[in-house]
Amino acid sequence: MSRLTDANVAIANEIVxxxxxxxxxxxxxxxxxxxxxxxxxDDAMKHIAELxxxxxxxxxxxxxxxxxxxxxxxxxxxxxxxGTMSCALMGAEELLHHxxxxxxxxxxxxxxDGLFTxxxxxxxxxxxxxxxxxxxxxxxxxxxxxxxxxxxxxxxxGNLAEEIPPHGTLARVRQHIPADRAxxxxxxxxxxxxxxxxxxxxxx
Amino acid sequence: MDERxxxxxxxxxxxxxxxxxxxxxxxxxxxxxxxxxxxIERYLATDGYKGLRASLARPAADVHEEVKNATVLGRGGAxxxxxxKWGLMPAxxxxxxxxxxxxxxxxxxxxDRLLMERDPHQLIEGxxxxxxxxxxxxxxxxxxxxxxxxxxxxxxxxxxxxxxGYVGRNILGSSxxxxxxxxxxxxxxxxxxxxxxIESLEGNRxxxxxxxxxxxxxIGLYGQPTIVNNVETLANLPWLARNxxxxxxxxxxxxxxxxxxxxxxGHVKRPGVYEIVNGTTTFxxxxxxxxxxxxxxxxxKLKAFVPGGGSAPWFLPDQLDLPFEASQxxxxxxxxxxxxxxxxxxxxxxxxxxxxxxxxxxHESCGKCTPCRxxxxxxxxxxxRIVEGDGTDADLEQLVEVGKSICPGDFxxxxxxxxxxxxxxxxxxxTTICFVGPSAYAPVNSALTLFPEEFAARxxxxxxxxxxxxxxx
Numbered sequence: 082m083s084r085l086t087d088a089n090v091a092i093a094n095e096i097v098x099x100x101x102x103x104x105x106x107x108x109x110x111x112x113x114x115x116x117x118x119x120x121x122x123d124d125a126m127k128h129i130a131e132l133x134x135x136x137x138x139x140x141x142x143x144x145x146x147x148x149x150x151x152x153x154x155x156x157x158x159x160x161x162x163x164g165t166m167s168c169a170l171m172g173a174e175e176l177l178h179h180x181x182x183x184x185x186x187x188x189x190x191x192x193x194d195g196l197f198t199x200x201x202x203x204x205x206x207x208x209x210x211x212x213x214x215x216x217x218x219x220x221x222x223x224x225x226x227x228x229x230x231x232x233x234x235x236x237x238x239g240n241l242a243e244e245i246p247p248h249g250t251l252a253r254v255r256q257h258i259p260a261d262r263a264x265x266x267x268x269x270x271x272x273x274x275x276x277x278x279x280x281x282x283x284x285x
Numbered sequence: 286m287d288e289r290x291x292x293x294x295x296x297x298x299x300x301x302x303x304x305x306x307x308x309x310x311x312x313x314x315x316x317x318x319x320x321x322x323x324x325i326e327r328y329l330a331t332d333g334y335k336g337l338r339a340s341l342a343r344p345a346a347d348v349h350e351e352v353k354n355a356t357v358l359g360r361g362g363a364x365x366x367x368x369x370k371w372g373l374m375p376a377x378x379x380x381x382x383x384x385x386x387x388x389x390x391x392x393x394x395x396x397d398r399l400l401m402e403r404d405p406h407q408l409i410e411g412x413x414x415x416x417x418x419x420x421x422x423x424x425x426x427x428x429x430x431x432x433x434x435x436x437x438x439x440x441x442x443x444x445x446x447x448x449x450g451y452v453g454r455n456i457l458g459s460s461x462x463x464x465x466x467x468x469x470x471x472x473x474x475x476x477x478x479x480x481x482x483i484e485s486l487e488g489n490r491x492x493x494x495x496x497x498x499x500x501x502x503x504i505g506l507y508g509q510p511t512i513v514n515n516v517e518t519l520a521n522l523p524w525l526a527r528n529x530x531x532x533x534x535x536x537x538x539x540x541x542x543x544x545x546x547x548x549x550x551g552h553v554k555r556p557g558v559y560e561i562v563n564g565t566t567t568f569x570x571x572x573x574x575x576x577x578x579x580x581x582x583x584x585x586k587l588k589a590f591v592p593g594g595g596s597a598p599w600f601l602p603d604q605l606d607l608p609f610e611a612s613q614x615x616x617x618x619x620x621x622x623x624x625x626x627x628x629x630x631x632x633x634x635x636x637x638x639x640x641x642x643x644x645x646x647x648h649e650s651c652g653k654c655t656p657c658r659x660x661x662x663x664x665x666x667x668x669x670r671i672v673e674g675d676g677t678d679a680d681l682e683q684l685v686e687v688g689k690s691i692c693p694g695d696f697x698x699x700x701x702x703x704x705x706x707x708x709x710x711x712x713x714x715x716t717t718i719c720f721v722g723p724s725a726y727a728p729v730n731s732a733l734t735l736f737p738e739e740f741a742a743r744x745x746x747x748x749x750x751x752x753x754x755x756x757x758x
Binding site: 099100101102104105106107108109111112133135142143144146147148149150161164165166167169170171203204205206207208209210211215218219220222251252253254255256257258259261262263264265266267269273274275276277278279281282283284285 | 301302303338341342343344345346377378379380381389390391392393394395397398417420422423429430431432433434436437438440441443444447448450452453454456457458459460461462463464466467468469470471472473474485486487488489490491492506507508509548549550551552556557558591595625627628629633637638641642644645648649651
């Protein structure tokens with residue numbers, strides 16, 4: 082029962098149409114399935130395979146390469162604590178240990194109530210604001226153990242529900258290409274012509 | 286809420302923080318102080334899309350020539366000039382694609398996310414100018430999966446730009462038409478390598494392709510000519526199109542014109558992202574200058590710094606006076622890479638610091654090349670053992686041996702007056718397709734070569750346990 086919903090199929094079809102070859106849409110579609118279920122289920126991968134025209138094994142083959150895709154349930158809030166150099170120099174390991182003690186789980190684990198998962202993440206491109214972490218890919222900068230405690234309390238109490246949706250939801254703004262403005266994706270096999278504006282004259 | 290200058294708040298989300306403007310020329314960060322810098326209204330009110338309009342009023346080949354004349358160096362790491370890269374596409378082969386590399390994930394690097402979150406229209410305009418100049422008919426803007434706000438800002442900006450006629454069919458009523466498609470990844474450092482980025486965009490595992498061809502310009506996305514450009518590189522184009530190559534090259538040096546976004550992190554008083562004048566600004570300016578990082582925290586002494594992202598061999602205080610100029614940093618034994626400086630003060634445990642980088646590259650190896658897949662993991666395990674106090678002196682030799690299987694010959698390192706060491710210049714030889722493998726060894730080699738005493742102190746056990754017979758004769 083975790084095939085994509087009709088509404089998500091409509092979004093998926095719109096995305097697939099943007100690429101010259103449908104398989105290019107695999108990663109965006111896997112994200113949509115993860116947004117729907119919180120993780121990537123076997124049924125979702127089968128459904129995506131149908132939508133894209135590849136085998137379910139090919140979908141798994143691609144999906145399993147990427148760290149953001151989870152193939153079993155994870156916490157509602159996945160806390161990624163960065164441990165690469167800039168953050169490590171500023172106390173990331175202490176922060177990680179604090180998180181483990183506070184939640185009573187090891188890195189990679191999920192609390193029994195299904196609310197929190199902790200992960201050791203690699204560089205998150207916020208190096209000047211170390212140590213940093215992401216909750217469901219929403220940033221928190223220059224974290225101290227007491228700030229982490231407060232964050233966990235707020236998440237558990239639902240105070241941040243508006244800013245931080247459950248795991249799986251990425252951008253809440255989607256691209257929409259209006260039909261009357263779209264150029265369209267021609268398959269690369271179609272012998273291409275030189276674009277009209279490359280005629281040595283100004284386009285405007 | 287962050288009160289520092291340049292940090293603004295919109296809604297519940299703080300703009301990507303950490304940027305300091307200063308009194309310097311600004312090519313790509315000119316709108317960063319506005320709270321609404323990401324909207325089309327602000328963009329249009331601040332010269333937005335004027336560079337596109339100016340470009341469309343000229344033949345495409347002229348615009349390409351202008352970019353070539355400006356020597357816009359690639360800001361992703363390799364530093365290859367964008368105009369020259371565009372010229373590598375075979376004539377008469379269409380369609381051609383533009384792939385924008387927004388997969389910023391090199392340790393210490395923090396600039397493309399700022400550019401995408403704070404000024405997405407500038408990036409879109411840069412993409413349009415590149416597509417027009419090089420005859421590219423479709424643009425894929427690949428943003429790192431973990432960067433949710435950047436994805437939202439760019440999606441919103443694209444929706445605005447389509448509605449206003451800046452993207453899509455017959456842009457501004459001209460003969461120029463191009464779609465820009467937002468694509469997002471799912472967590473894999475190696476995808477920042479351009480052929481791996483293309484594989485990922487084709488819906489595959491993000492593994493680099495065999496080389497040659499060395500550039501995807503000939504055979505890239507879907508087997509077609511493809512240009513892969515970094516976000517910051519493209520963000521330079523609107524300013525260049527408005528002001529011309531002469532104004533662009535008037536900033537910086539002849540070989541490194543314009544400005545660069547540089548992130549300085551670690552043990553400095555004011556870690557931050559700065560747009561600096563290329564080629565002339567020195568590391569000393571950056572680390573100690575009042576308008577930059579203002580010195581090492583707590584008045585401590587500088588021990589070492591990484592000058593160009595986690596992949597770069599380390600520098601010592603000996604190298605502080607080098608400018609941000611590839612032709613000087615290379616012979617000194619390192620690279621400028623992606624504009625990321627990580628600073629270590631005297632309190633830093635060097636073997637442990639090296640481990641935090643080697644662990645990263647071992648973790649991010651895609652597994653395609655054996656020296657990296659196996660070697661990276663070996664380096665990580667041995668180094669972990671040493672850091673935890675279980676290392677032997679044989680481990681130190683083993684680190685070097687594994688390193689040589691990834692990078693045969695002398696590995697680049699900085700000169701050290703203290704140790705009487707001369708520099709080994711960049712680059713290195715490598716047995717892998719891409720730079721992930723060598724990058725796993727770079728911190729190990731730097732740490733071992735420049736701070737041998739820290740390893741000697743750490744390795745408390747001598748040799749392996751001697752082989753003894755279980756029973757006598």
